[in-house]
Amino acid sequence: MQVRLLALALAFAPGLSLAAPDILVSHATPDGSGVVLERMAPHAMDALSARLHHDTGHCGGLVQHADEADFRQWMAKLKSPTLRQALTRKIDDAANVGAVMARLDPGRLLAMIEQLSTNTPNRHYRSEAGVAASNATAGQWRSIAEGRDDITVSTLPLPNAPQSTVIARIEGSERPGEIIVIGSHLDSTSSLAQNDPRGSAPGADDDASGVATATEILRAMVESGYRPKRSIHFIAHAGEEGGLLGSRQVAADYRRRGANVVGMMQLDMTANQGSADDVYLMTDYTDAGQNDFVADLARTYLPALRIGRDRCGYGCSDHASWFAEGYPASMPFESGMRDANRAIHTPRDTVETFGGHANHAIKFARLATAFAVELAND
Numbered sequence: 001m002q003v004r005l006l007a008l009a010l011a012f013a014p015g016l017s018l019a020a021p022d023i024l025v026s027h028a029t030p031d032g033s034g035v036v037l038e039r040m041a042p043h044a045m046d047a048l049s050a051r052l053h054h055d056t057g058h059c060g061g062l063v064q065h066a067d068e069a070d071f072r073q074w075m076a077k078l079k080s081p082t083l084r085q086a087l088t089r090k091i092d093d094a095a096n097v098g099a100v101m102a103r104l105d106p107g108r109l110l111a112m113i114e115q116l117s118t119n120t121p122n123r124h125y126r127s128e129a130g131v132a133a134s135n136a137t138a139g140q141w142r143s144i145a146e147g148r149d150d151i152t153v154s155t156l157p158l159p160n161a162p163q164s165t166v167i168a169r170i171e172g173s174e175r176p177g178e179i180i181v182i183g184s185h186l187d188s189t190s191s192l193a194q195n196d197p198r199g200s201a202p203g204a205d206d207d208a209s210g211v212a213t214a215t216e217i218l219r220a221m222v223e224s225g226y227r228p229k230r231s232i233h234f235i236a237h238a239g240e241e242g243g244l245l246g247s248r249q250v251a252a253d254y255r256r257r258g259a260n261v262v263g264m265m266q267l268d269m270t271a272n273q274g275s276a277d278d279v280y281l282m283t284d285y286t287d288a289g290q291n292d293f294v295a296d297l298a299r300t301y302l303p304a305l306r307i308g309r310d311r312c313g314y315g316c317s318d319h320a321s322w323f324a325e326g327y328p329a330s331m332p333f334e335s336g337m338r339d340a341n342r343a344i345h346t347p348r349d350t351v352e353t354f355g356g357h358a359n360h361a362i363k364f365a366r367l368a369t370a371f372a373v374e375l376a377n378d
């Protein structure tokens, strides 16, 4: 599949000498069999994003490139990501998993989704409100971490847009150089988002739900006094809808510095239950062994959860950036792709659309807690 993808992508690449070279974007062909590379004005990308969402049901689906060489490197990495380490994944820390899980609170999780989607109802990565969303999240994570000298919160601005990725690092007590990443994305979009600073892209499900789920896990870890042996990094990526901008930047930076990420999980849309099963593990651009581990975690700690599998497609979310850098990534999703929330990327992506509760999102908080705590237990 990926070999064919690369061949098709390179076949398309020569037709690039178009006028108005604003940004360079790759995305899947409508039938999903290949990848095309196009130059377009930034506002055209918002429209493309809306169209891709309409066609595929998921949120991302495009990748922005600095130049053609960057596109070729990206496709080569997707085809054969850097060799991963073999990791033994055991399930043997029920005490800590239970202690953190006991602190998870769906009411707080919902409040955080409401806060992000109503206080910053347009978190477009090129907008001031997008910057405000980064600042608000960084501020919240700092206040949660207050009094813990093993937790630091930092921000990393995108190379060519104002929004920042926000990173909270819990330093491991025994193996700080080995890292578990819990990802989500801060930005939101709709085809109107660029032109309407007052709102129009509340992104409650996509992806205030993921940021809020991660925030609730961080808060529960701190409240329970949990201290991991390996490091845990919570990363709210900037510019996911702009073509995986923040995650490509951060994952490449981790790789460049030789960071040993032992597992990455992306939380992108956790609040809307659209299918019969509870959690769908995406099988493409993810690590099959780690996905099986996540399913084992569910069987062990959340036996009532029904686990499905599906495919997400090209550039579907930030896990693809970590996968491309050779890190084991997983993407548990709120529904099957065919049943994905049709309100995303529109002004209707509000908490009301998914019923005004966090009963579904809390399942992802529990599952990601088990994932982070068990992997962090060395």
Ligand SMILES: [Zn+2]
Pocket: 059, 060, 185, 206, 207, 240, 268, 269, 317
């Ligand atoms: Zn999303």
